[in-house]
Amino acid sequence: MELIPTQEEVVALLRETGALRSGFYEYDNGLYSNQHLQMALAFRNYQNMKTLSVALSRLVRANSELRAAIPKLSVVAPAPAGLPVAFGVCEALRARRVYWGERENPDEPFRFRQFLDQDLGEKVLLVDDLMRTGNKMNKLKLLCEGNGAEVVGIATVIFQPNPDCVEFGDIPHYYLAKLNPTFKTAEDTWTGMQPGREPVRVWG
Numbered sequence: 001m002e003l004i005p006t007q008e009e010v011v012a013l014l015r016e017t018g019a020l021r022s023g024f025y026e027y028d029n030g031l032y033s034n035q036h037l038q039m040a041l042a043f044r045n046y047q048n049m050k051t052l053s054v055a056l057s058r059l060v061r062a063n064s065e066l067r068a069a070i071p072k073l074s075v076v077a078p079a080p081a082g083l084p085v086a087f088g089v090c091e092a093l094r095a096r097r098v099y100w101g102e103r104e105n106p107d108e109p110f111r112f113r114q115f116l117d118q119d120l121g122e123k124v125l126l127v128d129d130l131m132r133t134g135n136k137m138n139k140l141k142l143l144c145e146g147n148g149a150e151v152v153g154i155a156t157v158i159f160q161p162n163p164d165c166v167e168f169g170d171i172p173h174y175y176l177a178k179l180n181p182t183f184k185t186a187e188d189t190w191t192g193m194q195p196g197r198e199p200v201r202v203w204g
Helices: 007-016 046-061 064-072 083-093 135-146
Strands: 020-026 032-037 073-078 097-101 123-131 150-159 173-178
Touching: 007 020, 007 046, 007 150, 007 173, 046 064, 046 083, 046 150, 046 173, 064 073, 064 123, 064 150, 073 083, 073 135, 083 097, 083 123, 083 150, 097 135, 123 135, 135 150
Parallel strands: 073 097, 073 123, 123 150, 150 173
Antiparallel strands: 020 032
């Protein structure tokens, strides 16, 4: 695998580890899809996580403005899924520090641990293993900006956008592979395509 793997190499790794699956899946937001990705299965092997995190850091470092900000850059991730990649990217970049947002349930905004204060004008790179809806990153962005920090980039190992994925304007988004699954909003749209099959309920 190259220093920055190709899309084909990343997808092959996801399929070999069972992280990327094809079939008929029902998500907890009511959408149905022909594809499901569970990054935790790929990350059971630490070397996979390290390889992908380092490759992601190289994409970030290629941006001259971000590269200049690295000594004072903070890596911020949603807990818990984003933490392995966040620590891997922070270590590879030699960024200033890493911390994370937490919440009790998906409908709540993120918050930082008590006594964790962001500096005014602090440069922040948001990191996660996967972006599907963009909602987590958007809520983290709002949290950081509300504290006076500046989000200068977003980095995810995989970009698997659904039809309503949040757009982040001029903020650059770095990813190693983009997946383009089919999403449907009603189960009856699938019945003719996969007769007799019940969807597999998935979460996360």
